[in-house]
Amino acid sequence: MSWEHVRVRVTVIGVGRIGEALVAGLCRAGMSAESITVIGRSVERTSDVAHRHGVRVADLRNLPDECDVLVVAVKPQQIEEVLTDLGSAFRGSSLRPVVLSVVAGVATERIEQFLPSPVPVVRAMPNTPLTMGAAVTAIAGGAAATEHDLRLVESVLDSVGEVLRVPEDQLDAVTAVSGSGPAYVFLVAEMMIDAAMSLGLERVTAYRLVTGTLAGSSAMLGVGDVDPVALRAAVTSPAGTTAAALEVFERSDIRHTFQRALTAARDRSLKLSGMVRPPLAPAPGEQH
Structure with a gap:
């Protein structure tokens, strides 16, 4: 989609290959770099990604005041720590973005248990052609995710390829296929x-x-x-x-x-x- 007349703020937690590819895809699709924020564990890596794409930098203790979609793109072994910090940050603010997880093997129900209600959660399974803007990504919404939330996530992921919806219990099969x-x-x-x-x-x-x-x-x-x-x-x-x-x-x-x-x-x-x-x-x- 064209972002020329659309104001969506995206924050990406995790600046590895998937996180940076999503940032690059959004910039390539025309989203304003000022609307994108990155958060990473490594200060040097996070700064490099921010400089390369001209986007903003924040941390979990200082989330952006405005965020529509918050992408969690960390390694599975890091997600509990990140969600714990994220839950604390949410409880101290009025921020309620759609949380989009691209972490393999972690159910929406589990993510929701770390976050204050009613934060909507959407789980996605992209594949590596995302780095070329040619991904095929399956998404599934959690208990609080509305049709508006799913459409918002689709608009973001459309920037790096094709998006389709599946029931969450099919995401393991999606992992095996795509x-x-x-x-x-x-x-x-x-x-x-x-x-x-x-x-x-x-x-x-x-x-x-x-x-x-x-x-x-x-x-x-x-x-x-x-x-x-x-x-x-x-x-x-x-x-x-x-x-x-x-x-x-x-x-x-x-x-x-x-x-x-x-x-x-x-x-x-x-x-x-x-x-x-x-x-x-x-x-x-x-x-x-």
């Missing part, structure tokens, strides 16, 4: 390059052929409603070279291998989610 998905594509590229070299091609040639093929093929997938089955069929002449290769793939039971791989990723996400529970007790008087 969260981990780029690694599957990179593995295919790696294997194709190795196979190309085994056929006698130089590494540089193999690399350019494979990466160009994958990039071009991915672009074709994004055009209209063309099904990948139809695209594959269009490349596959009966008894031709492509058919010979695909026959080998099918004999290797590659479909079942993908099924098992994604199931393993989903199950691992579920297990990791359980590792960060039970939650710390919220502050007295803040049960909700």
Whole structure:
């Protein structure tokens, strides 16, 4: 979306790859740098990110007076400390932004227990193409999140790619498909390059052929409603070279291998989610 006539204030807690990529995406989409604030543990890293994108700097003890969306983009092992500090900061102010968590494996219900009611929480699972403005991000709203809150979050995440809504209990499956998905594509590229070299091609040639093929093929997938089955069929002449290769793939039971791989990723996400529970007790008087 265009931010030229829209006044939304965003604060990002965490200035790692995901946090900075979101800041960069918002700036690239036209959001005023004065509307963006970053908060990080490392003073040097936070200052570098702020200087690179021209945005503001704050800390958890001194939150911006105005904030519409507060993004939590820290490592899972840091989130309890951050939420504890954030809950304290909220209790001392009238600030009630939408809290957008991109921390894997931490449920909205758990986040809500650290915050005063009725702070709305939205959980998101982006993937690494976010750094190129080409992410696909799934979001799920917590108990207090309204339609307005979800639309506000979508407007922010639209700056770095496509956004879709799912029930929160599907986010572990989303993690297996799109969260981990780029690694599957990179593995295919790696294997194709190795196979190309085994056929006698130089590494540089193999690399350019494979990466160009994958990039071009991915672009074709994004055009209209063309099904990948139809695209594959269009490349596959009966008894031709492509058919010979695909026959080998099918004999290797590659479909079942993908099924098992994604199931393993989903199950691992579920297990990791359980590792960060039970939650710390919220502050007295803040049960909700």
